[in-house]
Amino acid sequence: MQYQIQTLPIWDAYKTQDGCPLCAIFNDREKRIVGQYLAENVMDPDFRSASNSIGFCPDHIRQMYAGQNKLGLALQLETRAAQMAKLINKAPVDKKSAKKTAAMIEDHRGCVICNALAEPMERYYMTIAAMYANESEFPELFREAHHCLKHTAKLYDAAAYAGKSVKEYLSDLTAGIQRDLKRTESEMRAFADCFDFRNSGTKPDAQAIPRAIGVLITDKL
Numbered sequence: 738m739q740y741q742i743q744t745l746p747i748w749d750a751y752k753t754q755d756g757c758p759l760c761a762i763f764n765d766r767e768k769r770i771v772g773q774y775l776a777e778n779v780m781d782p783d784f785r786s787a788s789n790s791i792g793f794c795p796d797h798i799r800q801m802y803a804g805q806n807k808l809g810l811a812l813q814l815e816t817r818a819a820q821m822a823k824l825i826n827k828a829p830v831d832k833k834s835a836k837k838t839a840a841m842i843e844d845h846r847g848c849v850i851c852n853a854l855a856e857p858m859e860r861y862y863m864t865i866a867a868m869y870a871n872e873s874e875f876p877e878l879f880r881e882a883h884h885c886l887k888h889t890a891k892l893y894d895a896a897a898y899a900g901k902s903v904k905e906y907l908s909d910l911t912a913g914i915q916r917d918l919k920r921t922e923s924e925m926r927a928f929a930d931c932f933d934f935r936n937s938g939t940k941p942d943a944q945a946i947p948r949a950i951g952v953l954i955t956d957k958l
């Protein structure tokens with residue numbers, strides 16, 4: 738049953754996405770979790786103690802700030818500030834204890850939303866590799882998919898779960914990223930060539946750079 742629950746969003750993403758299907762799954766879950774941190778999690782003691790202790794990364798605090806619950810956000814930032822003030826409560830006495838204080842602060846700088854996303858995403862990578870081996874229609878979708886660089890790495894990492902099909906899985910994954918990197922390279926070349934005086938009049942493709950960034954870095958600009 739767990740496998741079934743996991744495979745549904747994967748089928749959906751691989752059937753409907755132009756871009757990276759795993760980025761689509763990630764974005765979907767992320768949106769839901771950011772929403773929870775602006776709604777039901779605001780007053781939940783467990784969630785609050787986690788966010789007080791490690792906070793939010795720049796990307797996720799920007800998403801929360803762009804959301805509709807400034808009061809909820811302020812309450813979380815208030816108790817986060819209080820907790821950190823308690824931890825940084827006296828001046829370090831020497832260089833060594835300054836290093837310790839620095840390390841202690843770093844230990845408390847993370848992101849509850851990134852953490853909440855990490856575990857389910859790992860399960861998706863494993864499930865995808867297992868689906869490649871077990872679902873007869875999946876390898877074709879997998880071959881056609883445009884996995885971004887980050888998710889290509891995650892899928893390499895999960896290769897063991899492709900079991901008996903591991904060789905084909907790795908060969909398809911590699912062919913896919915090769916195809917998309919080559920396309921990116923030639924699209925960026927074509928874009929740059931538009932600025933060459935000999936090609937005056939050729940209009941650059943406005944979507945080419947966002948597409949390249951989508952493959953190489955992020956699909957959220």
Ligand SMILES: [Zn+2]
Nearest residue numbers: 757760885888
């Ligand atoms: Zn991706």
Ligand SMILES: [Zn+2]
Nearest residue numbers: 794797848851
């Ligand atoms: Zn984060």
